[in-house]
Amino acid sequence: MSMLGNILRSLSSLIYGDGCIICGDHTHKGMHSICTKCRLEIPLTHFYSKEDNPVKERFDGFVAVEHASAMFFYVTNSRWQGLVHRFKYSGKWQIAYSMGRWYGSLLKESGLYADIDVIVPVPLHPIKILKRGYNQSRYIAEGMAKEMGVKVDARSVRRLRNNPSQARNTATARWANVESLFGVRRTEALRAKHILVVDDVLTTGATITSCIQAIKAALPDCRVSVAALSTTIRRERM
Ligand SMILES: [Zn+2]
Structure with a gap:
């Protein structure tokens, strides 16, 4: 300019x-x-207003979820990818929060997510938080919580290993890489709740699946739904 x-x-x-x-x-x-x-x-998915959709199908056979959706399609080399990169790698956490508010209002309109009790952002390992300064999913979750009128719990679930970035891994390597990646330390806070697990980008779903499996192992009486801000999963069935 x-x-x-x-x-x-x-x-x-x-x-x-x-x-x-x-x-x-x-x-x-x-x-x-x-x-x-x-x-x-913005290329909205509209998955959040449909009970069955390609993101929900991604979890079938791996882990039981009540509802699952993503807000917009993550398109490589688009301004929408740039948007995610800015809040993920360039310190622009305000973008994550604003997008979270927008997504939260869409989930509220949809009605499918009306009985969510608490939002849990997919945790980062403390070493990654030190490097980045924050967990971007936490800001997305805070924005959503404001619109949905629920609380965020960013303490009960934690990341046990600082696994390398998944971006360059093959699908098989991603699944192997996320085994027992998460643990739950404060089960009282989440007992019998309907938990909305929030992440920034959903690709294979391996990381979120690992997170949900840890939650369900510690809390068999809770229900879990998923809301990713963006997804690489396209409209067609895969
Ligand atoms: Zn604009």
């Missing part, structure tokens, strides 16, 4: 506040710092 462009943008930030968290635009007023144009263009 030219120097003049930068100056104009800085001036408009001063006058109108920060622009859209996705595109930076100041002119299309929207909700939760996301402009109307981005709200119209």
Whole structure:
């Protein structure tokens, strides 16, 4: 961007506040710092309003879930991938929170998630939190909780191993990599609850499955649903 462009943008930030968290635009007023144009263009899955959908099917045969969905399709080299990268790798946790609020309002509208008691973000290992400064899924969960009127529990479930990033692993390696990755330490807080497990990107579902298996092993009387902010799982059955 030219120097003049930068100056104009800085001036408009001063006058109108920060622009859209996705595109930076100041002119299309929207909700939760996301402009109307981005709200119209984001590739929403609409899985959250369907009982049966490709994300829910992904868990069939592995672990029992009540409901499962993702908010938008994670499209490689798109601004939607850029959006996830900014809150995951560039310190922009506010984006995770704003997107969480939007997703929370969609889940509320859907009605399927009305009896959720508590939201549990998929935990990161403490070493990764030290490096990144925060758990992005925690901010997504906090945003959702605000809209859904429930609490976040980010203490009861913990990550036992600091496993390497899954991004470059094959599907088989991912499943081997996540065995006994999580543990539950405060079972009283979650007993007999309907728990919504929240993650940022759902690919194979291996990490979330491992997390749910740990929860169900410690708390056989609880029910679990899944809400990922984005997914690589497409519309067609796989
Ligand atoms: Zn925008």
